[in-house]
Amino acid sequence: MTTDRTVDERQTDAARDASRTARLRTQHADAETVAAALRPDNTDAMETVVEGNTLVTTVSRATTGGLQSTVDDTVVNLTVADAIVDTTRTHSYE
Incomplete structure (x- = not known):
């Protein structure tokens, strides 16, 4: 039996199943523009929120390796966008 589920329900399940979380807080001269560059x-x-000149990116993944890979990619993308x-x-x- 299959159940049709909304995207929000799948995202909620993904967040619930994730056992590893990292929060990156970075400051930027133009945090809105950096956030816009990262969103795609x-x-x-992942969730990205702008708080003034601070960008807060929260990553939740089921495994430590997955979390590390996603955080590594995000840090590289942040560095490039900020530059x-x-x-x-x-x-x-x-």
Whole structure:
């Protein structure tokens, strides 16, 4: 027997099944733009919230290895997005 389930129900199950969680708090000159750059790569196991100039990304995964991989990818993406935002803010190409 199969049961049709909504995306929200599947996401709730994924969060409930996740036993490992990491919260990354990073500060940025333009946190909204960095968050927008990261959102396309976010999975159902991730949540990103902007609090002023701070970006809070919470990752929940079922395994430590999965959590580590997702956090590693997120840190690289944060670094690149922040560098691009910083470069565009400090250089004028007129």
